[in-house]
Amino acid sequence: MDRDTSRDQFSKELLLKTFREETLTPYDYDLSQRVFSFTELLQPYALTKVEQFKCGFPCSMGKKVFFLLDNPWVKENPMPDDSAPGSKHLCTRCDRPFFTTQENYITEEGCIYHWGKIYAAQYTCCGRVPGSMGCTTCRVHVWSGVERGVNGPFSSFVTTRKSTYPDRNIYALDCEMCYTVAGLEVARVSVVGFDGVVVYDTFVRPAHSVVDFNTQFSGVAERDLQNAKSLKKVQKELCEFIRADTILIGHGLDNDLRALRMVHGTVLDTSLMFPHHKGMPFRRGLKELALSELGRHVQEGRGHSSCEDARTSLDLVKHKLLNMLP
Numbered sequence: 001m002d003r004d005t006s007r008d009q010f011s012k013e014l015l016l017k018t019f020r021e022e023t024l025t026p027y028d029y030d031l032s033q034r035v036f037s038f039t040e041l042l043q044p045y046a047l048t049k050v051e052q053f054k055c056g057f058p059c060s061m062g063k064k065v066f067f068l069l070d071n072p073w074v075k076e077n078p079m080p081d082d083s084a085p086g087s088k089h090l091c092t093r094c095d096r097p098f099f100t101t102q103e104n105y106i107t108e109e110g111c112i113y114h115w116g117k118i119y120a121a122q123y124t125c126c127g128r129v130p131g132s133m134g135c136t137t138c139r140v141h142v143w144s145g146v147e148r149g150v151n152g153p154f155s156s157f158v159t160t161r162k163s164t165y166p167d168r169n170i171y172a173l174d175c176e177m178c179y180t181v182a183g184l185e186v187a188r189v190s191v192v193g194f195d196g197v198v199v200y201d202t203f204v205r206p207a208h209s210v211v212d213f214n215t216q217f218s219g220v221a222e223r224d225l226q227n228a229k230s231l232k233k234v235q236k237e238l239c240e241f242i243r244a245d246t247i248l249i250g251h252g253l254d255n256d257l258r259a260l261r262m263v264h265g266t267v268l269d270t271s272l273m274f275p276h277h278k279g280m281p282f283r284r285g286l287k288e289l290a291l292s293e294l295g296r297h298v299q300e301g302r303g304h305s306s307c308e309d310a311r312t313s314l315d316l317v318k319h320k321l322l323n324m325l326p
Contacts (some may be wrong), residue, residue, distance in 0.1 A: 065155070112133060157262060204225075
């Protein structure tokens with residue numbers, strides 16, 4: 001997703017200085033008697049609406065919202081089984097089919113799976129070979145809540161509103177998810193400003209009963225959601241400071257905006273700014289990017305931190321700006 005921009009107008013030394021400045025704001029720095037905005041540097045990397053739709057971002061078409069998932073790792077729903085009630089899904093962990101209604105599980109059987117990836121002909125979670133019995137159990141099967149292809153139309157998404165004056169704010173956002181009968185739902189959302197300071201961080205109460213908090217990856221536990229806010233309240237609070245022309249940064253930001261049920265038109269995604277050598281739909285992970293580009297270890301220990309992940313995606317964008325200059 002690299003694009004040309006007017007590099008000669010900007011100084012690497014100035015960017016380094018402002019990135020290190022505690023009182024950094026994303027605009028109004030004088031360079032050679034010229035006031036420029038960091039949004040000018042970032043704007044060429046913002047995805048067009050067509051690019052957003054192709055990459056899985058929710059997009060509004062009239063009063064309805066659609067998104068496209070053209071990803072081979074998204075499980076396709078099997079053909080409906082006329083002899084069984086409810087909806088049929090494939091488990092994202094073990095590939096076994098199971099049935100649910102909109103509110104409850106019909107198939108109540110345990111899932112045995114490997115949570116790690118295959119690397120050097122063995123699972124990273126337990127060292128066993130592919131095809132071996134799983135090393136982890138869950139009381140039910142789970143699914144992502146989305147299907148391959150076009151999803152929609154939806155009427156329950158919110159859209160960030162235009163501001164009276166141009167909004168030059170820049171934020172980075174990240175969400176953590178948990179599994180419910182309806183698939184993955186947002187359980188925590190964090191937003192950091194361009195200076196890396198957290199401006200919003202809250203737990204979110206899923207609309208459906210949680211079947212797996214996914215704590216190993218989400219860092220979210222049952223106690224965290226006891227007094228959590230509703231998604232509707234979180235949407236309202238986010239839209240109070242994220243406007244339509246606010247630049248929003250994230251890694252796999254399409255997943256976060258789908259979970260937040262939110263349409264936003266000005267987005268930068270570090271998984272696209274630092275593309276995989278095989279091209280789409282492959283994407284480099286945030287952990288690998290942080291180590292290779294920033295020399296930083298992230299997502300260590302038990303569970304991710306959405307604050308850390310948001311800040312890391314922001315720092316990757318700053319790193320990109322520095323390295324595009326002579």
